[in-house]
Amino acid sequence: MSPKSKPQVKKVVLAYSGGLDTSVIVPWLKENYGCEVICFCADIGQGEEVEEARLKALRTGATKAFAVDLREEFVRDFVYPMLRSGAL
Numbered sequence: 001m002s003p004k005s006k007p008q009v010k011k012v013v014l015a016y017s018g019g020l021d022t023s024v025i026v027p028w029l030k031e032n033y034g035c036e037v038i039c040f041c042a043d044i045g046q047g048e049e050v051e052e053a054r055l056k057a058l059r060t061g062a063t064k065a066f067a068v069d070l071r072e073e074f075v076r077d078f079v080y081p082m083l084r085s086g087a088l
Helices: 020-033 049-059 071-084
Strands: 011-015 036-043 064-069
Touching: 011 020, 020 036, 020 049, 036 049, 049 064
Parallel strands: 011 036, 036 064
Antiparallel strands: none
């Protein structure tokens, strides 16, 4: 692949936060790669801002946006082990 050629990308799944960087990259990916952009937001206890981020992803051009409640998994797989380890 030459330095100027772009790979053929049909679909991108983007870990989306709703911040400036991920909001800008959605239309950039579509413009530069002509690909479908699907955004994924993980709810690990942030509250209402996760749904706001999902809606913002759609407004910035994502074809689909998912907000998945991962609070239980986050606590089970990360918080409890951290507490058991005696981390401060």
